[in-house]
Amino acid sequence: MSSEFPAPEEPTTTGLVARPKSTGLHKGDAKPGVEKVDPIIVVDGVRRTFGGLTAVDVDHLEIPRNAITALIGPNGAGKTTLFNLLTGFDKPNEGTWTFDGKSLSGVPAYQVARMGQVRTFQLTKALGLLTVLDNMKLGAKGQRGERFWSSLIPAAWRGQDAAIETRARDLLTKFKLDAKANDFAASLSGGQRKLLEMARALMSEPKLVMLDEPMAGVNPALTESLLDHILDLKDQGMTVLFVEHDMHMVRHIADWVVVMAEGRVVAEGDPHSVMQDPAVIDAYLGAHQELDLGVVTGRFTADEADPTTDAEASTEVEAESLADEGLAELEEEDK
Numbered sequence: 001m002s003s004e005f006p007a008p009e010e011p012t013t014t015g016l017v018a019r020p021k022s023t024g025l026h027k028g029d030a031k032p033g034v035e036k037v038d039p040i041i042v043v044d045g046v047r048r049t050f051g052g053l054t055a056v057d058v059d060h061l062e063i064p065r066n067a068i069t070a071l072i073g074p075n076g077a078g079k080t081t082l083f084n085l086l087t088g089f090d091k092p093n094e095g096t097w098t099f100d101g102k103s104l105s106g107v108p109a110y111q112v113a114r115m116g117q118v119r120t121f122q123l124t125k126a127l128g129l130l131t132v133l134d135n136m137k138l139g140a141k142g143q144r145g146e147r148f149w150s151s152l153i154p155a156a157w158r159g160q161d162a163a164i165e166t167r168a169r170d171l172l173t174k175f176k177l178d179a180k181a182n183d184f185a186a187s188l189s190g191g192q193r194k195l196l197e198m199a200r201a202l203m204s205e206p207k208l209v210m211l212d213e214p215m216a217g218v219n220p221a222l223t224e225s226l227l228d229h230i231l232d233l234k235d236q237g238m239t240v241l242f243v244e245h246d247m248h249m250v251r252h253i254a255d256w257v258v259v260m261a262e263g264r265v266v267a268e269g270d271p272h273s274v275m276q277d278p279a280v281i282d283a284y285l286g287a288h289q290e291l292d293l294g295v296v297t298g299r300f301t302a303d304e305a306d307p308t309t310d311a312e313a314s315t316e317v318e319a320e321s322l323a324d325e326g327l328a329e330l331e332e333e334d335k
């Protein structure tokens with residue numbers, strides 16, 4: 001199995017300690033739109049159409065605070081569009097939503113981020129030409145110039161710049177990117193880029209972090225580190241909402257799963273129940289059960305892994321993982 005974690009505090013083969021899932025997040029039966037005990041986001045009647053196509057049509061959705069929620073669904077289900085709407089990068093045709101009790105309808109993206117709801121961004125070509133440290137500084141909120149009066153006082157600028165740099169360097173150390181601070185961001189490996197994207201999002205001290213496919217393109221050598229950083233966000237009191245196609249990642253770190261299809265929320269629940277829902281399996285999961293991340297990360301042995309896991313695929317991945325160890329060592333030397 002992999003939907004049930006080893007008992008909390010039980011060390012795994014790599015010495016990692018599996019962290020307990022958050023439970024008791026909802027009220028009553030787990031069904032689409034179910035009320036949460038302490039929601040950080042509440043969505044009501046949000047609809048977004050593109051021409052004749054309804055990309056998002058969510059009647060009601062609540063995202064639980066201080067938990068890790070995965071948003072899953074087949075291609076074209078509307079996950080990214082919903083992310084764009086919630087973060088102010090797109091506007092719905094109708095509907096309202098709140099973040100931390102405040103309405104976000106019509107609030108522009110930069111202000112949404114300032115209110116504490118941030119999303120990670122892929123490292124674009126332009127950002128790749130900046131150093132790792134400069135990328136971090138770009139993630140800071142309340143920078144000089146934003147506040148008119150403090151921008152007139154040079155001493156205030158200097159104090160603020162120093163504080164931003166200290167926070168940036170602290171986060172880079174935490175994400176093991178400190179040795180790369182002065183390198184161009186474009187020189188980072190795929191996994192290191194994902195770490196930088198996450199570290200940059202944390203510069204603004206968010207309450208809610210939204211991650212779009214955090215595992216996409218990440219070498220198995222850095223998978224464990226990324227998973228641990230995401231679990232750390234929750235331990236530090238943040239809420240995480242992520243879109244991910246990797247069902248094993250969802251199973252291992254999500255406390256709650258929201259399933260979308262054709263723009264609507266079609267199922268909600270804890271990962272174990274959602275992944276046993278025949279409708280979800282038929283509509284989506286069948287095609288996404290190739291390997292068990294627990295095996296790759298060392299959180300689980302092959303015996304403990306999900307019985308639905310394709311053993312051949314797992315073996316292949318383990319072999320790839322061994323082959324990648326050389327790369328991991330190189331990266332280690334690089335640091």
Ligand SMILES: Nc1ncnc2c1ncn2[C@@H]1O[C@H](COP(=O)(O)OP(=O)(O)OP(=O)(O)O)[C@@H](O)[C@H]1O
Pocket residue numbers: 050053054055073074075076077078079080081082
């Ligand atoms: N700017 C746009 N113009 C026209 N159609 C769009 C636009 N953005 C999204 N769509 C359509 O809306 C639907 C939902 O797309 P969306 O990208 O939100 O799905 P998704 O669940 O994120 O898919 P994936 O998992 O493939 O990223 C799709 O049919 C897509 O083609």
